[in-house]
Amino acid sequence: MGEYKLINLRQDYYNGITAEELEGLYSLKNDMRKRAWNSIAIHTALCLSVIAVSGFIAFLYFDKFGTEALLSEGFSDCIGFIIVYFIILAEAIANAIKELGRWSDFYFGKGKIISLESEFFEGNKRRPEGYYRHTLTIAVSETEAVGNIFYFSDEPWESEKYIGKDAAAVYFPKAHLLYAVIDGEDAEKYSEEFYYSLSKKLKA
CATH class of the missing domain: 1.20.58 (Methane Monooxygenase Hydroxylase; Chain G, domain 1)
Known part of the structure; x- marks a missing residue:
């Protein structure tokens, strides 16, 4: 990971987060x-x-x-x-x-996406057309990054369009839930639709 050290989110990393972004992240916690x-x-x-x-x-x-x-x-x-x-x-x-x-403990880290790997999963009953799982690494400081963050989409991603893009890692340690928020859309909401079909894969 070069100069970055992979860490677990155990504190908040603001990195110039706006009041609107901060409000959005805490609304996610309230939704949970x-x-x-x-x-x-x-x-x-x-x-x-x-x-x-x-x-x-x-x-x-x-x-x-x-x-x-x-x-x-x-x-x-x-x-x-x-x-x-x-x-x-x-x-x-x-x-x-x-x-x-x-849902009592909640940490977030705003930063830039520094790596992205995409994998296509064959269709299932909930999504017969299949879906893409993206594994992100987000730099939350000049020397620290959070990895193995899952994000799901219907379409493939081109790395050059997402590397360097602002995102936030959101972590609920007691629920063992780590996901990404990009441009106000969070992966947890997206993945909820087919959570049961993914749960075994995510735990593997």
Whole structure:
């Protein structure tokens, strides 16, 4: 890598970043947390709905049959379901805390692209026409660079058009997510569409 030392992003590298660019990067972080909250809200709402319905059925059963209902098999089953769903809800809350924690740490480094390698991947169900994965290295200081940053596109890239272009590396260490932002478009949003088909390749 010549004069550059490859590093992991553990601090922010501003490099003359504008207020608009900085606002855009932090909006990406907020988007991640919002997605996590939405996922948590959906699962929690489903659990609470089932608990509420089961509880309402148990109440009607008890109201109709009185204290004899306490000893009935149907009532016991209903209470059992409520207990199970409370356990599921507790687990969902624990996972929610863990999921939100994944997006708590956030680092970025603005700089110039100093190397680019492109690879074409054959089509799949989500993208039958295929796609290109670009592996970028971004110089975040005069001596330091961040490498192995993935970016995806439908079209091939010509290196001479991108080498020297301003970009930002964005890193969420607890989520093990590193991606690029170029001209306001971030690779994470692009890759989300076919994330499941790529996840095994990215982990390899």
